[in-house]
Amino acid sequence: MQLDRYGVLEGKPDDTALDTMDEEVRLLGFTTLDAGLTETKLDQLSDLFDRAASTYRVRAAEQGLDLKSIAENDTIRLLPKEEPAFWEIVFNKNLHVLLNKLLGGYYILNQVNGLINRGNGSEYHQSKYHRDLPYQHFTSSRPLAINALFALDPFTLENGATRVIPASHHREAFPPGTLVSRNEKQVTVPRGTFIVLDCMVYHAGSSNRSKRDRRAINHVFTIPLIRQQLHLPSTLGEEVEFTESQRRTLGYGLEEYRSVDEWLASRAGMAS
Numbered sequence: 001m002q003l004d005r006y007g008v009l010e011g012k013p014d015d016t017a018l019d020t021m022d023e024e025v026r027l028l029g030f031t032t033l034d035a036g037l038t039e040t041k042l043d044q045l046s047d048l049f050d051r052a053a054s055t056y057r058v059r060a061a062e063q064g065l066d067l068k069s070i071a072e073n074d075t076i077r078l079l080p081k082e083e084p085a086f087w088e089i090v091f092n093k094n095l096h097v098l099l100n101k102l103l104g105g106y107y108i109l110n111q112v113n114g115l116i117n118r119g120n121g122s123e124y125h126q127s128k129y130h131r132d133l134p135y136q137h138f139t140s141s142r143p144l145a146i147n148a149l150f151a152l153d154p155f156t157l158e159n160g161a162t163r164v165i166p167a168s169h170h171r172e173a174f175p176p177g178t179l180v181s182r183n184e185k186q187v188t189v190p191r192g193t194f195i196v197l198d199c200m201v202y203h204a205g206s207s208n209r210s211k212r213d214r215r216a217i218n219h220v221f222t223i224p225l226i227r228q229q230l231h232l233p234s235t236l237g238e239e240v241e242f243t244e245s246q247r248r249t250l251g252y253g254l255e256e257y258r259s260v261d262e263w264l265a266s267r268a269g270m271a272s
């Protein structure tokens with residue numbers, strides 16, 4: 001869409017909906033993207049999510065771990081390892097077209113976690129404002145990390161839809177509280193939608209005042225220089241068959257050289 005303007009020599013195209021989303025993330029720090037899944041598929045994934053939550057909890061208990069006492073009760077770490085059907089969400093085609101625009105041709109999965117925002121106003125560990133690269137206060141001229149937060153349930157005002165402070169990734173410090181209350185936006189979306197966030201935009205879940213849990217999956221993708229939350233190649237091993245391009249996204253082949261000799265041998269291999 002070409003708007004009337006004057007004195008403007010440069011502009012960004014919006015040839016496709018994904019171009020507009022790309023620019024929205026750069027400018028505002030967030031956008032939304034429909035994953036294109038059927039209601040039947042979303043119902044199946046919902047059942048699998050609950051099954052994964054239960055297996056995860058039981059396994060932890062068998063290992064003598066009290067997830068609540070270590071603030072891990074609302075999270076299913078590496079959800080697709082529990083239920084491989086969730087790899088389909090990790091590798092969603094339109095999401096990766098957008099990630100390619102935002103992060104360039106080489107980025108890796110840093111983490112993928114099931115998140116449970118429990119009903120009846122329970123405390124939720126993601127309900128405080130934060131960045132997904134925590135403790136960082138730099139700004140960057142382009143995105144370094146993107147969170148694709150997948151809504152498995154609809155995100156509503158009542159059940160704790162994510163709050164965002166638009167454009168806050170352009171500022172180093174957390175903005176003043178009055179500004180936040182004037183400008184924060186609660187992003188309500190139908191189930192099956194990704195809320196795509198620049199990881200440096202301040203955001204937070206909200207208290208779930210409904211009776212039902214609100215389930216979501218976060219997918220953080222970063223440039224390969226940033227280390228993964230879990231070292232996925234070792235955690236996943238060779239148990240699932242991935243394509244070459246998927247392996248690259250999961251961080252296979254990125255391990256640091258363990259010695260100068262290893263480094264030199266790899267250079268010699270490249271030269272031969």
Ligand SMILES: O=C(O)CCC(=O)C(=O)O
Pocket residue numbers: 115117126132147149160161162163203204205206216218
């Ligand atoms: O659950 C939410 O609404 C927010 C999740 C979140 O803050 C995160 O994944 O970093």
